[in-house]
Amino acid sequence: MLSLHGKIVAITGASGGIGEATARLLAQRGAAVVLAARRSERIDAIAQDIREEGGSAATCVVDVTKAEDLQRLVSTTLDQYGRIDVLVNNAGIAPISPLADLDTESWSAMIDVNLRGMLNGVAAALPAFREQGSGHLVSIVSVAGLSGVSPSMAVYAATKNAVRTVHEGLRRESTDGVVRTTAISPGYVRTDLADSMTDPQIREQTYKNMDAMGIPPAAVARAVAFAIEQPGDVEIGEINVRPTVQA
Template sequence: MLSLHGKIVAITGASGGIGEATARLLARRGAAVVLSARRGERIDAIARGIREEGGRAAACVVDVTKSEDVRRLVATTVDEYGRIDVLVNNAGIAPISPLADLDTEGWAAMIDVNLRGMLNGVAAALPAFRAQGSGHLVSIVSVAGLTVSPSMAVYAATKNAVRTVHEGLRTESTDGVVRTTAISPGYVRTDLADSMAEPDVRELTRRTMDAMGIPPAAVARAVAFAIEQPGDVEIGEINVRPTVQA
């Protein structure tokens, strides 16, 4: 029987949605979790709730665009629990709009959070993984990068860049020390639409999420499946989307 008991997992973007659902599920299954996000009060409350239910959880305020913050997350995890087995790169934003809108600030923000934030995770976690002889990098990507829809060009580009980094890290990690998993959700009922700048796109996304979106717990189960595998098994990529999504 595969188990998460004893796993030490740090999660970015854990103040809601997929990150929160992942923290709660992993803790229920026996992992110790360190939640991180910019909203300190929110992650403190979630961590406290997990502990009240008998789980192990800590919280660390992190802005993933700041490399020092992500290094502090890894250091906090190691200080609290002795090691870090998994880093879940979940933080992401989607201020999407047609390219013709020339929302260069939105483009830069997506690059900073979705791509540079993930690279900051690699830079922070990889030395710890190497030092302890094992580690697992999990990133929440998106099916938006598999089929690029209107208004999604830059968002999809950042997600495909993350996919490329994962494949590069995999090919550089054939000694078996580091495992990588990219998980691509389809429509999930989260507040991601709140970060979308264009009103019509934002409203359409919200309606679609409400109509067909799967719960964040569905993605959390995919994360659990990937990290509970034995050390000689790597689940490289998982797509998780509504059955009715085209």
């Protein structure tokens, strides 16, 4: 196993689910982590747990829809640790419903969080990556849209596929080897993501699927660790992580 010791990793959406699991795992493996989310009390508690277990953790209250918050996250990371090796764009929402419901407010929210939030992260981290001569952008995407769009998931899948496109564009612009990119696409994971789903039937079915086949958030965290522990001349461009039994 390659070492994560000395890596400085900022993680959005770190107050629960995949973000929390990633912060805990990376800290256990020797990385210093900066947890970012809107729920200050939650990320403070997780960071305290990490420190009590011998790890290094800091926090920053962040709403990813606000560009200035992502700038502050990068600044906090630089002030605390002197550099930022990895930004994990994990924050996301899924208020999915049939297009015929015309829930334009939810459409806008998904665009703001899932896509614009990721772009805000790119805008904040890329100058720092360039200045220090290296950096790694990791985004938690989704298997949604990989092989056709499931009913009621058109806008959600569109935002996630847009993130893939941005990743590929950044990869092609970064042939000097300074910036690496990794898109990690989970399938059913046992998190509270379905809480944001506005259609009651879809939300209920999603939770049933999570209960029946969902994998733990730690499975995705291990994929994040695998991608960022690679040597600088190796880029893991995309990883799909889903239950073995998921169609």
